[in-house]
């Protein structure tokens with residue numbers, strides 16, 4: 133039996149079921165449905181006066197042991213950047229839903245886009261990584277949202293759930309009985325009587341958690357370069373090692389948040405690569421091409437950043453690669469292949485509207501199979 | 502034994518810095534209030550004052566320049582426990598860049614106490630003036646002295662709703678005055694006037710804090726001491742889920758589609774285009790079809806065009822766009838303008854349904870012209886057009902749309918209901 137819903141509803145419900153407790157919002161199109169649903173669904177909902185405050189409040193809640201969420205779009209996200217760096221450095225769990233719209237600047241609030249992936253790639257000074265998990269179809273609004281929250285909590289890091297206007301605003305019929313069950317995340321707290329060292333890491337490289345205000349151990353959170361005790365220490369070897377450990381934590385646990393779809397088609401030499409709002413155009417293009425007797429394979433990355441090796445390994449198997457994304461310069465392609473992509477890597481790029489499957493089909497045919 | 506809040510006798514400040522007085526007196530004030538070490542959370546930010554956190558054995562949170570009040574607001578709301586004492590250290594520079602956070606925290610009444618270390622300049626970065634630099638006060642980068650008086654932050658946060666606000670001179674024993682502010686519930690603030698010997702004194706030789714305060718007309722006083730409602734975090738248990746079974750729509754009618762049909766409904770904002778579109782796809786769902794619907798309208802949703810691309814499909818829908826819709830329905834001038842390009846590109850196998858007031862645009866598509874507006878008014882033109890479409894192209898039974906119509910609020914319009922029944926010879 134079908135229900136008429138949208139992606140905002142699925143994302144909100146999934147996050148709450150996964151254990152998110154607090155939503156802090158500042159209005160921005162096209163993230164307003166997430167704000168609206170969160171206001172009805174989160175145990176605690178706060179309307180912040182701006183996006184810097186949003187991220188600061190979220191960080192405060194996180195130091196007190198809560199799992200906060202917000203939703204925004206580029207203009208708001210830009211204001212959050214310094215505070216996201218802070219939350220990363222303090223190793224605070226939170227989910228930031230980034231609903232992409234057409235830029236630059238205010239751009240067009242009511243038009244979708246996929247223009248923020250290189251920004252996300254470089255959002256931390258020093259080039260470190262925050263996991264970026266993306267939706268590519270309705271079911272992802274459920275499953276990737278859950279995983280975003282669980283990754284944030286388990287790895288003690290901000291996580292970006294990347295989506296775009298049409299993914300959260302288009303209404304669609306959906307069979308709710310197909311949604312998998314979500315159980316709330318369970319966080320382990322530091323329980324030992326020994327002195328608590330706030331940034332001492334477990335075998336996964338994740339520091340154990342204690343809330344500020346607990347009456348057993350002193351807790352320190354620091355945005356500046358700090359040692360394991362959470363004490364600002366300039367460029368001491370211990371403090372620099374701690375900075376590197378945060379990145380290592382994100383990298384070495386990357387399998388735990390790795391999500392992608394790979395449709396390997398017998399006899400295909402061409403691989404379609406797409407993500408986010410364009411993923412379904414690529415899936416549909418592949419179906420139509422196969423109907424015409426042209427076999428193509430499809431790779432839909434869902435964990436977009438840090439880029440997992442396996443995407444490049446898969447791509448190496450194909451003579452032709454077509455990457456479709458709704459931006460002008462081909463942003464993910466640049467992240468995958470640098471400023472000069474190999475000649476067998478082609479792209480379909482549009483701005484101001486969704487990419488049509490026929491445009492992908494045309495590009496595939498141009499390069500034979 | 503006395504609780505030791507500070508773990509180091511050599512505080513990290515220049516000799517004679519007012520920050521030292523504040524830190525030492527903070528410890529004494531906390532003792533006087535009998536607070537336990539781990540019931541105190543000290544939130545600091547960037548500026549000389551901010552490097553104090555390592556000297557405190559309380560919980561400490563060291564954040565970004567000027568954001569400590571917002572961060573502490575989150576800490577306080579997150580803990581939601583007035584027995585915990587959240588103390589915020591911020592400089593006049595931080596209070597300049599983060600002034601909104603001060604007003605906002607006062608406005609919301611967060612349980613915290615802000616101590617502004619006002620030495621009238623940015624010490625850490627070399628002595629630049631802040632918005633708190635008093636008129637005539639010189640700094641290394643402002644040798645001619647400030648042109649305007651500094652902000653009266655005490656007056657501002659008082660106006661915003663603080664429960665306790667005072668400005669004090671940071672000389673001698675200020676522990677009682679700090680303790681008074683720390684002891685209040687809700688938002689309290691103490692602005693401590695002090696001097697940076699390294700830059701302030703150097704740029705204003707022979708200056709005396711008391712004289713400067715007097716000459717600048719800076720008032721040393723308690724601005725307000727009142728009961729205000731302290732912030733309490735609302736925690737709502739047992740909220741209903743967003744995926745209630747009531748959202749589901751049962752299949753009760755057949756359909757005749759063997760492939761998807763893409764419609765583009767285009768009209769005027771405020772004329773019910775979006776609700777007609779939703780009605781139609783819900784009717785489609787009553788027939789077991791998969792559907793999608795987008796809304797397209799200007800940023801100010803109440804004027805200009807309102808359009809809705811919808812898809813009904815017997816199989817799962819992947820791509821939800823419709824660059825070449827099978828059916829375009831236009832009910833108004835605004836709608837025509839917005840859909841013009843689509844209409845221009847329509848081929849022979851497509852269908853255009855258009856209101857009779859708009860004339861017949863040049864197109865290869867098959868055209869149905871009807872006086873929807875005349876018979877039902879602008880507001881209901883789109884719903885009439887959708888019934889007309891079904892009358893001629895029975896992709897789903899008209900009964901399905903009628904049933905959906907009857908279950909919606911629009912059916913309260915008895916005139917419209919009667920019109921539909923009469924025009925389409927269908928039982929309501």
Ligand code: SF4
Pocket residue numbers: 513514515516517518519520549620624625696697698699700
């Ligand atoms: S530079 Fe000025 S404000 Fe900073 S520690 Fe030295 S005296 Fe204090």
